[in-house]
Amino acid sequence: MNTSSNQLSFTTLTADYPAVRIPSGTAANTATLITQGASNASVLLDLLFRSLDTSNARLFDIYIGVNTTPENNIVQISVPANSGNNGVTSICSLAGLVPAIFDLDLAGNRVITLESGMQVYVVNKTALSADMYVRAKRRNF
Template sequence: MNASSNQLTFTTLTADYPAVRIPAGTAANTPTLITQGATNASVLLDLLFRNLDTANARLFDIYIGPNTTAENNIVQINVPANSGNNGSTSLCSLAAQAPAIFDLDLAGNRVITLESGVQVYVVNKVALTSDIYVRAKRRNF
């Protein structure tokens, strides 16, 4: 079978889906570590947000780097009210809201490469009145 080296590499990755609960009552501008690059690096395929607040959309800053300093803030997204919660409002996808921050690999997949230890944080811009769940879709080398 003829396959590109990219296809062979991608098939040897292990998938995981780390998830974090950001609880109601979390103060505004609180950084939450979602995931980081594995020992031999990872690719981030997406961050998915589930908002249990049925009335309010929430803004989140996304940071990629060792901390939440301004230079590591790559985009702000709007997580719709009730997203991923009731079947009528879809999960909120970072890849759908900010496709420009993702690279395309040789197979055409949208990815963000996370070298070993490179961290991904989200920061809620207002105090939360309901839980928010954030799940990373990640593949590790």
């Protein structure tokens, strides 16, 4: 049976879903490390944002690289109030908001490749008045 290297790679991946709580009261422009590439690299499938703020949308800058320098800032997103928290407002998906920042692998999956040690940060652009949770959907080689 012939298989592509891409298919073989995806059969050997292990999934994990690291999550980070960004607490209420976090000052504006605080960088929070969400995940990084595993020792043999990873693929990021999505970042999911859940907001306990019942009244305010929040802006977040997304950084992919080894630090939060301007060249690693790839996009700013708006996370709606109550996202993923009240059964009415959907959880906020980075892949849903900005699919253009993701590559397509040979199987058509949207991925961002994270080499070993490459990090993903989110930076809240205003002080938080409620907890935010960010979960990475990641597969590791």
